[in-house]
Amino acid sequence: MNNILELLNKYYPQFDEDLKQYISSKATIKEFKAGEEMMRSGQYLKSTMLVTKGRVKLFTNGEDGEEFFMYYLEPGQACALSFVCAARNKKSDLEAIAIEDVQAIMIPIELMDDLMIKHKSWYYFVIESYRNRYQEVLDALRSVAFHGMDERLEYYLIKQKNSFQNKTLNLTHEQIANDLNSSRVVISRLLKQMENNGKVKLLRNAIEVNF
Numbered sequence: 001m002n003n004i005l006e007l008l009n010k011y012y013p014q015f016d017e018d019l020k021q022y023i024s025s026k027a028t029i030k031e032f033k034a035g036e037e038m039m040r041s042g043q044y045l046k047s048t049m050l051v052t053k054g055r056v057k058l059f060t061n062g063e064d065g066e067e068f069f070m071y072y073l074e075p076g077q078a079c080a081l082s083f084v085c086a087a088r089n090k091k092s093d094l095e096a097i098a099i100e101d102v103q104a105i106m107i108p109i110e111l112m113d114d115l116m117i118k119h120k121s122w123y124y125f126v127i128e129s130y131r132n133r134y135q136e137v138l139d140a141l142r143s144v145a146f147h148g149m150d151e152r153l154e155y156y157l158i159k160q161k162n163s164f165q166n167k168t169l170n171l172t173h174e175q176i177a178n179d180l181n182s183s184r185v186v187i188s189r190l191l192k193q194m195e196n197n198g199k200v201k202l203l204r205n206a207i208e209v210n211f
Contacts, residue, residue: 004029004105007052011076012125019119027107032098039082039096047106048082051075054102057179058094069179070094071136072163080133083112083126152180153190154211157200161209169207 005024008015015023030049032038038056039045056073058081073079073096085092107115115122147155156179160169177187191207194200201208 007103007105008050011052012050014121014125016119016121019115019121022115022119023105023107026111027105030104030106032102032104034098034100034102036098036102037095038098038102039079039092039094041093041095042091044091045082045085045109047108048078048112049104049106050078052103052105054098054100056096056102057099058096060094067178068181070140071133072099074163077132078125078129080126080129083129149180149182149186150190150193153187154194154199156180157207157209158211167209168203169209170205171207172205 004027005020007029008020008023012020029052032054034054038049039058041061051073052075054075056079058070058073058079060068060070079094079096081092081094084090116126153176156176157169160171161167173184173188173191176182176191177184180187191200191202195202199209199211201210
């Protein structure tokens with residue numbers, strides 16, 4: 001309980017004290033290894049999670065099995081979809097995988113109604129999570145609809161740099177291709193062009209962004 005309270009104070013300071021105490025008394029902490037499946041399409045969710053360590057990738061699969069990247073979750077964030085699925089006992093439409101070792105506070109779904117009704121800071125957190133995720137999905141759709149792959153790649157690298165707060169990104173060409181629903185060959189060619197233009201430096205399983 002004390003450990004959960006410490007994590008809430010650090011990563012979710014917007015929660016009021018009563019809410020933190022309530023979550024601390026009801027929730028559990030769960031660890032996921034890098035590469036581990038955290039959520040799969042078609043499953044009923046038993047908990048919603050508050051990320052306190054690592055990075056979670058959320059995506060959906062097309063009819064032919066192709067992967068369409070949606071967004072990442074980082075410490076201080078939660079999956080908006082899980083609020084809807086948990087509250088209405090609906091199946092998940094997305095899949096989630098731990099990109100790094102992940103730690104999360106797991107809140108049982110049966111607490112969702114009480115949290116929304118009795119704790120204003122939780123209500124505002126849920127609304128803000130919806131807004132942020134909607135903007136992420138809208139940006140992704142705009143990127144696909146209105147920009148070429150070279151522009152999408154540059155925008156993607158900028159977002160990763162800002163998210164990691166580090167110009168060296170530990171990403172492989174295959175990972176980027178999956179996130180952008182492209183092929184490794186295309187991404188490698190575009191990255192090489194960017195390197196020739198001085199925008200990036202290609203390292204072993206990493207990319208240094210210089211813009």
